[in-house]
Amino acid sequence: MMMLTTCMFVFLVSGWIQKLLKSRQSLLPQREQEAKRSTLSSVSTSPSSTSSCCSSSSSSLGPTPSKPPQPHTALNSPLRWNREYDMLVCHSSVDGDIEEAERLVSFLEAPPRNLRCFLVHRDSCPGGAISTELCQAVQNSHLRVLLITPNFLQDDWCKYIMHQALAEGPMSNQIIPLVKNLSRSQYPQEVMFVHPIDLSSNPDPYPCIHKTVLNYLKDLVKNEKTLDCNMDGSSSQGISGEGRPHFNTTTEVKEKRDDSFNDVCCNHNQRSPN
Numbered sequence: 001m002m003m004l005t006t007c008m009f010v011f012l013v014s015g016w017i018q019k020l021l022k023s024r025q026s027l028l029p030q031r032e033q034e035a036k037r038s039t040l041s042s043v044s045t046s047p048s049s050t051s052s053c054c055s056s057s058s059s060s061l062g063p064t065p066s067k068p069p070q071p072h073t074a075l076n077s078p079l080r081w082n083r084e085y086d087m088l089v090c091h092s093s094v095d096g097d098i099e100e101a102e103r104l105v106s107f108l109e110a111p112p113r114n115l116r117c118f119l120v121h122r123d124s125c126p127g128g129a130i131s132t133e134l135c136q137a138v139q140n141s142h143l144r145v146l147l148i149t150p151n152f153l154q155d156d157w158c159k160y161i162m163h164q165a166l167a168e169g170p171m172s173n174q175i176i177p178l179v180k181n182l183s184r185s186q187y188p189q190e191v192m193f194v195h196p197i198d199l200s201s202n203p204d205p206y207p208c209i210h211k212t213v214l215n216y217l218k219d220l221v222k223n224e225k226t227l228d229c230n231m232d233g234s235s236s237q238g239i240s241g242e243g244r245p246h247f248n249t250t251t252e253v254k255e256k257r258d259d260s261f262n263d264v265c266c267n268h269n270q271r272s273p274n
Contacts, residue, residue: 197209
């Protein structure tokens with residue numbers, strides 16, 4: 001009896017184990033199919049996630065920065081760098097005139113203007129001869145700004161610089177007179193033929209001075225291009241000399257310039273009372 005019970009128990013257990021194995025075998029293909037489906041779904045969703053990441057990263061960077069403004073072409077011209085300074089500022093040694101000159105230079109040298117200015121008390125070489133320093137500053141500057149005040153008219157060095165500037169180009173546009181606290185009748189006769197900028201009546205004269213400097217540099221570049229075109233045209237006509245334009249030498253130009261300056265001074269002297 002006991003052996004029969006044992007056999008029946010073994011038979012039931014073996015049947016249960018067989019059913020368990022069959023159920024596991026039937027579940028394996030389903031799990032494999034589910035795994036394949038999940039893999040395919042993850043692959044199909046990965047491009048969208050990548051694009052979303054790219055879009056989010058691009059949006060976080062913000063708009064594309066605009067290109068910085070290009071500097072003025074005249075400021076980049078090699079003709080400008082032929083001289084050490086863009087302008088020389090001549091003023092008297094009185095504190096009020098020094099402060100006015102320093103304010104002007106601070107405005108012109110600050111970005112984005114970035115002009116190169118010469119101030120006597122700041123840029124002169126210590127130990128150098130004053131007359132030599134001033135003459136070199138005049139020759140190494142494109143423009144000469146004269147801060148003409150009552151103190152300027154009493155300063156011998158200011159008069160010296162003014163005469164040196166006039167000797168370099170008496171009838172040129174390289175002199176910018178800045179008049180302050182003077183009437184028309186008190187202007188120096190040497191600059192009567194140049195249109196001045198009145199600091200007393202102009203509330204904001206510094207931008208006008210900056211514009212004048214830029215216009216001079218633009219004209220300098222323009223005249224150089226015109227001269228190059230004329231030289232190219234003359235060379236294309238051959239070496240026979242026929243039809244070739246006549247170019248004045250430096251000596252001839254200087255003599256005509258000096259004659260015109262002397263005529264102006266004589267006319268002023270004739271008009272002045274005895």
